[in-house]
Amino acid sequence: MISLQARAEPSKLMGFCAPLIALLVTLLAGLLLFAILGVPVGQAFYAFFIEPVSSLYGLSELGVKAAPLIMIAVALSIGFRANVWNIGAEGQLILGGVCGGAVALYFYEVDAWYVLPLMTLAGILGGMLWAAIPALLRTQFNANEILTSLMLTYVAALLLSMLVHGQLRDPDGFNFPESRLFHAAATLPIIMEGTRLHIGALVALLLVVVAWVLLSRTLLGFALRVNGNAPRAGLYAGFAQKRLVWFSLLFCGAAAGCAGLFEVAGPIGQLLPTISPGYGFTAIIVAFLGRLHPVGVVFAGLVMALSYLGGESAQISLNLPVAVTGVFQGMLLFFLLAADVLINYRVVWRKRPQANSGASL
């Protein structure tokens, strides 16, 4: 009989291995799924995992997709460590894109150095504004930020849709729901010639370092971790919990808003009704896959970026539906949560526990 036995203390090794186990099982389950769908397994594996990263351009695209995931996931993991469950990074990302994009359109064809910094600032403030709403509701009325931040995502998506159908629509665009294409001064610098890899990748790495230092070396980071681990101990030590909630949400809003602006000012280059393939939601998986650690998030971000690329590649070469990306991401989170049990429990094989009967008589 298989049973789970509690460990005396959590296993560090398993904390490290659980994501790898989850990845492996996801891979096997994915290949099984392909086999059931009648797709040649070898071909599917190649299309999904190898082909997307077999060229320099492919690798640069991996960076393009990973950058927003890492930026948002790093910020989310800070909040998650502090027991602040911001599920609405997607909405904050959209608001960042909307606000920064609006600045770009306002300064349309103004060829000045300050346009891009202004857009970035607007994007960051937009994201923070959107995150400030759940923060206010949580600290003033004790409203659960999971619900409020999630619901605000849909409001943000509709706001973007309204604007690209109305005020921000391209006047010469034949009524298509799109803004003008941003001009050169409002577009992110490319860091690798001939690709779409933009400066946002560097910003993401910088953010990783900042978050790492913040969490491990500053009083604020310490307070955030204590609050997540034992809120009453935080009160006893004198950490103001409301301020920690505000910080967590605003920091994440800023990062997501910035990531949103980088999307519209980078790979997209204009405002569209949809500016993100769910980066804000996928970043939640990235944060957990990366063990809520800034460095872990970098690797997890690359893995999840590959799931986007692999999904696209599988659509093109194998005619698989777009849903395959979501299936992979979902399976990964599912198996990760299951594998996490191994951190606190070990699997043992044993016979049925013999009660008193064995020893007596």
Added chain:
Amino acid sequence: MTTQTNSHETALVEMQGITKSYPGTLANDAIDLTIYSGQIHALLGENGAGKSTLVKILYGLLQVDAGSIAWQGQPVSIDSPAQARALGIALVFQHFSLFDSLTVIENIALGMAVDANKELHQKIIDVSSRYGLLLDPDRDVYSLSVGQRQRIEIVRCLLQSPKLLIMDEPTSVLTPQEVGELFVTLRRLADEGMAILYISHKLNEIKTLCSEATILRDGKRVATADPARQSVNSLAALMMGNEVASVTRAKRTPSSDIKLQLSGVSLNAKEQHGVPLKKLKLSVSAGEIVGIAGVAGNGQDELMQVISGEAKLPNAKMLTINNQAVGKLSPGERRALGLCCVPEERLGHASVPGMTLSENAFLTAHHRISLRTAGFISNGKSARFTNQVIEQFNVHCNGPQSLAASLSGGNLQKFIVGREIEQQPSVFVVSQPTWGVDAGAAALIHQSIQAMAQLGAAVLVISQDLDELMLITDRIAALCAGRLSQVYPTRDVSLQQLGTLMGGASIEAGAVA
């Protein structure tokens, strides 16, 4: 009192060679325990000796690794509490499982899975009057004292007419008067033929109440003795082995320099069943230890929060530290002024279970001790301070990187108390300093507290343990329903008088000279 020696009779329950291990520890190591009907049998041992594990096995909450249980001579296997109850075993837990917002009868009905009808109403009144356990079935539980709540649990057990009643540390939450009443009830039950397994580490109680005692130490049965023929010292020696610790009362000369003053501290209850504080007046001088007695739930938590700064006062002047009004300051600001506090709950309040000792040291010490370099947390400095605490307070652990949750209760308490004392506060406030810790740790903590008072700190000890308060305090008061009694010199107050104070009456009105 029934002191029968029923060796010729069949034992009611006979546990043999009970062995149970958890990851990392052997909680019960081949323990034998035999109980006869009509006997009050003590299970004596320190915290961590294996008493709870043994009881959980007897009540079907845990399964043994090895060993056997015989019930009235028949071998049985007790797989669940339901089966234990069916045999006739009832257990009164140390921590009650009652719903505050329901009435007494509703709680009893829920526990027995029956309807709260007239018949049950009558039964409760019958049982409670028969055994002197006065109880109104229609009262809401939240309005009852802890002693009354315990009666609910006992009545609930008695309604099932058990053959064996297990009581787990029943007096830890009672005033001396309530303890006396409980003993009368227990003796009557034993006279009627019920067996009682009485779990405790209080030697005096066991000497007065029990006819036989099984003594556990480190998971092993070290002796079975007749408590009446043993002295408290010999019982203690059996229970604690070589580490019999004794703390002597140190001589102190309190000054008139008031360090901590509460002048009319009032605070409304924050939670529904919280206790409002009503005009508390108290002052603690340098070099003095003042004790606050009282049964838990009479405002101790609220008082601690008000002093530590977790709860702010409506008026800053209600609380002064070194003559400075601090009622509206944050905990950190109060620490900087010289106030260090240790709340009752070790894990999750005084320490973060999932963090290392080093991080837990930083948690409160960074206000008074330089543990940062250029604004950034210095792991080296934290580790050095942590090592200092570990050495000074003899904390058994694997160094500053051990998780707080991995320490035993006594060691963690030594670490927490040590962490605060090593910050050299001028005012030290501690709640339940030795709750659930072994005797060695308790002695060390008592000595340290006295030592810091000798060095001129003002110390306030909030505790349910009256022996502890009698031992180390200079002056003493009691907290009852959010009101503080007058403060008396400890040497002028008897245990009985203290019990009167804990019940909310004044000594004068209680007519005790």
